[in-house]
Amino acid sequence: MDQTGKNILNLKRILPTYLLLITCLAMATCATVRTPSGGPADTVPPQPIAIVPPNYSTNFNSRTIVIEFDEWVQLNDIYNQLIISPPLDEIPEVQLKKKALFVTIKGDLRENTTYSFSFGDGVRDYRENNPASDLRYVFSTGDELDSLALAGKVIDSYTNEPIVGAKVMLYSKMADSIPMVEKPLYFGLTQADGTFEIPYLSEGKFRALALLDNNSNYLLDSDEPVAWFDEIVSTSPDTTQQIFLRMSTPEPDMLFIEDYSSDSSGFLKVKFNRKTDMPDAQSLQEGINQDLFYHPRRDTLYYWIKDKGLDRSEEIIIRDNGAEIDTLSLLHWREVGKQTLRIAMPMGQMRHDKPVELQFYRPITWIDETKIRMTRDSVALTPEVDQQDPFTAVIRGRFSPDRSYKIEILPGAFISREGWTNDTIVSQLRTFPLDHYGSLNFSLVGLEDGVDYLFEMQKENGPIPTPFFLTRDTTLRFPRLEPGKYVLRLIEDRNGNKRWNPGDYSLGFQPENVIYFPEQLQMRSNWEQDLQWEVNGLK
The missing domain is CATH 2.60.40.1120 (Carboxypeptidase-like, regulatory domain)
Structure with a gap:
């Protein structure tokens, strides 16, 4: 047989195998699973299909709660979302196993008490992240479930705005000190509109208090925003009582230095944690020529040494109403580098019945009014400059409505205690018309x-x-x-x-x-x- 005949014979032998391979690949391609396009998104939250022990159980004595869902779920910030009332001494352990949620209770439960586990948005489905937002598990360690409730609203006492995320807590003991030393018997959280409801309460009388529990210890700490109801709250089967609470942050009892800054020129800036009436600062070194200024709106005390640099560190004692608060070290060098005196000055539109206010970041010791020029519609005017305090001056110029003004401050117009002076500053102003x-x-x-x-x-x-x-x-x-x-x-x-x-x-x-x-x-x-x-x- 010649070579051509052999090639034809080999082709006939392998052709069926080749065709079979092509057919299999085509079938595999047709059978590939593809994600369908279009169609409505899944908006149905995961649904419990089995709960052990059953929800609303009485005489509860289990250590584990199991909730099985109809789809795969995931946890979302569960330890912040899970709200347990009354609060437990130990945080329970929360785990997922396949489609089931396991909650393991640690520590002892109170006798004859109804517990409510609200999961918030802590459980979501995998596909669309839909939360099981109405998920709540309730049980009683006694013979029956408590079914009473307390509702109300918490607002900011100054702004009237709703308080979100406040813990509203109920106590069966009436002593004023109880919120500071004991966890509440019941509690709930305020919603976005400031409203709250605490369900599954027993019949009785309670003290009600709300706070922003910054450290999550369920206790009232001295610096936490708080609201309380002056009267005793009663729960009864006849009605759900509504209470209204006004929250505020208490002023600190103790005055202390919140922050301070200084530099080697002998200048000190002290920020207090609250307002004070009689702050004072004094060098421990006798014979120091000094000055100070307290800005009540900023709760800030400014202190500076007026003498020339002594090339040493000074100890400055800070007092309030004669009582010592703290002692700070302040450097005071003979040579201090020259800097530009910065001035904050308004520009643009202004009222005609208000002076132009200048703010300085250093105490001013000298003003040269001849270096301050003002024109109105290109006509020269004579401005009046008044120093309000070491850090503030105003320029008065008998401003008229609906006119254009130009104020030019030349170098040397203002000199600070360090000898620093300003650069040229130009401000273009326009007063509003009367209408x-x-x-x-x-x-x-x-x-x-x-x-x-x-x-x-x-x-x-x-x-x-x-x-x-x-x-x-x-x-x-x-x-x-x-x-x-x-x-x-x-x-x-x-x-x-x-x-x-x-x-x-x-x-x-x-x-x-x-x-x-x-x-x-x-x-x-x-x-x-x-x-x-x-x-x-x-x-």
């Missing part, structure tokens, strides 16, 4: 006799303003209010110190009452409004 403003006549009626009040009108997202002090019904007139939204509030100044005070649980003082005008005030340009607020007592 930019709106006017308001605001009457307050129904104020309680013999009570001091503070009235605040705060522009949206603006700083807290200086309050008006009121003792009786009155009408306040605001002839030039800038357009925008305003929040109006009235504070019942019970102690007469002309500022709002938070509560003090240890002394039994609730935070001072704050009531808000029912609506946000909308001021418009060139509008005049007359409003009346019938307060009729703060509640």
Whole structure:
């Protein structure tokens, strides 16, 4: 047989095998599983299909709770999501095995007590991360389940905003010190709107307290925001009691230095943890020429040595009302490098009835008004410069509405205690026209006799303003209010110190009452409004 014939014969032999291989590959390709495209997303949360011991069991004595779901699940921050009421002395262990959730209880359970395990969003499915948000397991170590409830709301006592994530805790013991030394008998968490409900309570009388438990120890610590109900809370089958709690952060009892900074020029800046009335600083070295300034809004004391550098470290004792707080070391060198004196100065639009305020980061010891120039629409004016304190000066210039001003501050206009001076600063300003403003006549009626009040009108997202002090019904007139939204509030100044005070649980003082005008005030340009607020007592 020739070579061509042999090749044809070999082809006939291998062709069936080759065709079989091609067919298998084609079938395998057709049988490949592919993820279907389109279609609605899975929004159904995982559902329990078996619970051991059964939910709502009585005479419970198991150490393990098993919850099996209809699909694979995963844990999500479970130890923060799991809320157990009453709280356990030891945190239970939570594990997953296939489609089942295992909760292992450690420590002893109380007798004749109903326990509630709320899992929050701690259990989710694998496919779409849907939470089993209504998952709750309840049991009783006694013969029956408690079925009563307490509901209410927790708000910030100053802003009236809802408090989220506060623990609302109930105690069967009535001593004032109990929240500081014992965990609660029951507790619940506030939701996004500040509301809460504590279910499965027994019938009885309780003390109610809410706090932001920063260290998660279920105890009231002295620095934690707290709210409490003055009256005893009663639970009964007839009704679900509603309580309203106003939370505040207590002012620290002890004054201490929160932070401080210094440099080798003999300058010291001390930040306190709270407000103080009579701070003082003094070098332990006799004969030191010194100065100081306390900024109450910043709770900050500034201290500096006025003598030339002595090339040594000074020990500075910090006092409040004569009592020693701390001692700080302060370097004081003879030679200090020259630096530029920085000045914060406004630019752009401004009010015509306010001076231009300058802020310095160092104490000012010299002002040369001849190096401060001001023009109005290119016409030269003579500005007046007043120093308000070592760190603040204002420029007055008889500003008129709807005019352009240029203020130029030349080098040497201001000199600090270190001998530092400013660079040239130029500010272009334009005063608002009169029709930019709106006017308001605001009457307050129904104020309680013999009570001091503070009235605040705060522009949206603006700083807290200086309050008006009121003792009786009155009408306040605001002839030039800038357009925008305003929040109006009235504070019942019970102690007469002309500022709002938070509560003090240890002394039994609730935070001072704050009531808000029912609506946000909308001021418009060139509008005049007359409003009346019938307060009729703060509640």
